Amino acid sequence: MADLVIEGLTKRFGGVTAVDDVSLHVADGEFVTLLGPSGCGKSTTLAAVAGLDRADGGRIQVGNTVYFDAQRGIYLPPEARGCGLVFQSYALWPHMTVQDNVAFPLTLRKVAGPERRRRIEEVLALVEMERFAKRYPHELSGGQQQRVALARTLVxxxxxxxxxxxxxxxxxxxxxxxxxxxxxxxxxxxxTTIYVTHDQIEALSLSDRVVVMNGGRIAQIGAPQEIYEQPADPFVADFIGTTNFLPARVADATPAGGRALLELADGQRLEATTERAAAAGSRVTVAYRPEQMRIARENGEDTQGTVLRTQITSRAYVGGNWQIGLDLAGTPLRLEARQPPPGDTLRLWLPHAGGILFRGEADVAA
Structure with missing residues (x-):
C-alpha cells in the first residue's frame, strides 16, 4: 500500500477548466470519496490519477513513484501505474467464466500457474464469489458482476x-x-482508495474523509460528520443532505460566539447562535436540517428556540414519516413529522443553537 499526493492538479478541455488547482493527500490505507454533482471534476480527477486523462498541470505521486509532473515532463502511462480501477460498467468478458475473468490480469502479467490459482481462490473468497467461479457473467446478478469486477482488480x-x-x-x-x-x-x-460518487449516502457511510467538489475545485474536505454538521458554505450544506435556508437581516450587531437576532421578510424575528460577528443591517442566511426543526408544543413551553408562524403548502407520506412543505416569509421549507398536522398553518420551532449562519444570500439550487 502507499499514500497518494495530488498537488495543483489542473485539467482543461478546450476553454473549459474541468479540474482547477486541486491538491489532496490521501494517507496510506485511507478511504477518501470525491463527492459532487455532475460536471464538478471528480471523475476527471480520478482519470488523471489513473492516467486515462493527461493533466495540463500539477503533480501526482503514489508512494515513491511519480505518476505525473507537469514541470518535469513526467507522465507514466496507465499500464505502468499499478492502479486498480473499477468502472461504473462491469466490463466483464461475456465469453469467459468468473474464474477466467479474474485470471485475465494475471495472465497478462505472466503470473505462474500455482501463484495464479492461489490468488484467484483468495480474491474470490474475499468477495464471497468462490462458489460462482464456473459461471458466466450473464448467469450473475448485477451485484455479483460488480464483485467479480472488483475481484479482477484486486487480484x-x-x-x-x-x-x-x-x-x-x-x-x-x-x-x-x-x-x-x-x-x-x-x-x-x-x-488506499479513491471513491467517486454523487450519492451522499455512499460518501457518508463508507469514507474516512469526504472531498466535496464544485466547479472543478474542492469546496470542503473533512470527516463525514464534519461535512454534514459543519458545512463550509451554502453549496456544501445544500448538497449534503437536505437543508432549509432562511434569508434574513441582522437586527442587532452580534459578537462572534454570541446570539444573533435575525429579522425575516415578514417581520418575524429569530434568534440563532453564530460563531461569526454579524453587523447590524447585514444580510445573512441561516440553514437548518429538517431533523433540527419540529412542530411547536401547544402548551407554549418550548425553550431554547424560537417559534414562528408558517403556512402549510404540502403533505407527503414517505414511509414512517410525513414530509411537510412549509412557507415561511416567502421561503419554502421542509419539515419531517410522525403525524400530518391539521389545518393550513403551523407553529414551527427552530433551535437557537444548531443552525448555521452564512453571510449574504445563499446561492443554492431550487
Whole structure:
C-alpha cells in the first residue's frame, strides 16, 4: 500500500477548466470519496490519477513513484501505474467464466500457474464469489458482476484502488446491500482508495474523509460528520443532505460566539447562535436540517428556540414519516413529522443553537 499526493492538479478541455488547482493527500490505507454533482471534476480527477486523462498541470505521486509532473515532463502511462480501477460498467468478458475473468490480469502479467490459482481462490473468497467461479457473467446478478469486477482488480494487488461510481448501475435495494458489503471489505483491506460518487449516502457511510467538489475545485474536505454538521458554505450544506435556508437581516450587531437576532421578510424575528460577528443591517442566511426543526408544543413551553408562524403548502407520506412543505416569509421549507398536522398553518420551532449562519444570500439550487 502507499499514500497518494495530488498537488495543483489542473485539467482543461478546450476553454473549459474541468479540474482547477486541486491538491489532496490521501494517507496510506485511507478511504477518501470525491463527492459532487455532475460536471464538478471528480471523475476527471480520478482519470488523471489513473492516467486515462493527461493533466495540463500539477503533480501526482503514489508512494515513491511519480505518476505525473507537469514541470518535469513526467507522465507514466496507465499500464505502468499499478492502479486498480473499477468502472461504473462491469466490463466483464461475456465469453469467459468468473474464474477466467479474474485470471485475465494475471495472465497478462505472466503470473505462474500455482501463484495464479492461489490468488484467484483468495480474491474470490474475499468477495464471497468462490462458489460462482464456473459461471458466466450473464448467469450473475448485477451485484455479483460488480464483485467479480472488483475481484479482477484486486487480484493483481494494485498500489491504490480507484472506484468510479461502482454501485450506480444497481437498483436501490441491491445498492444498499452492496454498500454494506463494500464497507465490510474496506475495513478488511485497508487499501488506499479513491471513491467517486454523487450519492451522499455512499460518501457518508463508507469514507474516512469526504472531498466535496464544485466547479472543478474542492469546496470542503473533512470527516463525514464534519461535512454534514459543519458545512463550509451554502453549496456544501445544500448538497449534503437536505437543508432549509432562511434569508434574513441582522437586527442587532452580534459578537462572534454570541446570539444573533435575525429579522425575516415578514417581520418575524429569530434568534440563532453564530460563531461569526454579524453587523447590524447585514444580510445573512441561516440553514437548518429538517431533523433540527419540529412542530411547536401547544402548551407554549418550548425553550431554547424560537417559534414562528408558517403556512402549510404540502403533505407527503414517505414511509414512517410525513414530509411537510412549509412557507415561511416567502421561503419554502421542509419539515419531517410522525403525524400530518391539521389545518393550513403551523407553529414551527427552530433551535437557537444548531443552525448555521452564512453571510449574504445563499446561492443554492431550487
Amino acid at each position: 493483481y494487488q494494485p498500489a491504490i484502488l480507484l472506484l468510479d461510481e461502482p454501485l450506480s448501475n444497481l437498483d436501490a435495494k441491491l445498492r444498499d446491500r452492496a454498500r454494506a458489503w463494500l464497507g465490510e471489505l474496506r475495513t478488511r483491506l485497508r487499501l
